[in-house]
Amino acid sequence: MTIISTVWPTNTYPEAVKQTVPMFGCAVRAGFPSPADDFLEPPIDLNEHLIKRPAATYMARSEGDSMIGAGINDGSLLIIDRSLSFEHGRIVVVCLNGDLTVKRYEKTPTPRLVAHNPKYPPILLDCQDAVCWGVVTHVINAYPGA
Numbered sequence: 001m002t003i004i005s006t007v008w009p010t011n012t013y014p015e016a017v018k019q020t021v022p023m024f025g026c027a028v029r030a031g032f033p034s035p036a037d038d039f040l041e042p043p044i045d046l047n048e049h050l051i052k053r054p055a056a057t058y059m060a061r062s063e064g065d066s067m068i069g070a071g072i073n074d075g076s077l078l079i080i081d082r083s084l085s086f087e088h089g090r091i092v093v094v095c096l097n098g099d100l101t102v103k104r105y106e107k108t109p110t111p112r113l114v115a116h117n118p119k120y121p122p123i124l125l126d127c128q129d130a131v132c133w134g135v136v137t138h139v140i141n142a143y144p145g146a
Contacts, residue, residue, distance in 0.1 A: 050138050056083035058134070060093065060100075067091070067102055069116030076141050078102065080134035091136040096123065102136060 051057045062076040070091060072078065080093050088107035093100060096113070103113035103123065111125040 050079055052137070053081055053083050056134075057081050057137075062102055066115040066117050066120045070104065070139075071141065072102060072116070072136075072139050073141055076139050078136050079138040079140070081137050082134040084135035084137070086132040086135070093133040093136065095131040095133055097129065100133065 047054070058080055060078050060080060062072050062074065062078055064074055072091070078093070084090070086092060086105060088105060090105055091102065092105045092113075093102050094105075094113060101113065101123075103115055106112050106114050106122070113123040113125065113130075115122070
């Protein structure tokens with residue numbers, strides 16, 4: 001088994017465009033409602049909150065239902081960081097025998113990729129080459145009906 005962590009040049013991607021979004025000055029309760037504040041905090045830049053290393057980050061859409069238990073749905077937008085290491089328990093994007101997949105990496109008891117849907121068995125990495133394309137750091141899903 002070969003697990004390769006991809007290192008990409010850091011100067012090949014343009015800087016992210018700064019886009020700010022208004023931010024409420026209070027949390028939005030998911031329980032009993034409380035009176036809202038009459039002010040907003042300064043706008044936030046989603047790039048600052050979602051992308052820690054812009055030169056090593058890319059996005060991809062997921063396909064299929066193998067990771068629904070981890071909140072990754074068909075069509076979810078994945079934020080993937082190539083600079084993070086391929087470690088036990090992380091959700092990773094892997095090129096496995098020429099095909100891209102997103103799964104949780106488990107190092108023990110044997111190296112494998114694990115789906116978060118019981119319909120799919122683990123993929124053992126004992127005799128397959130796996131190239132890690134990055135670690136999923138955030139998942140963005142549209143709320144149904146929005």
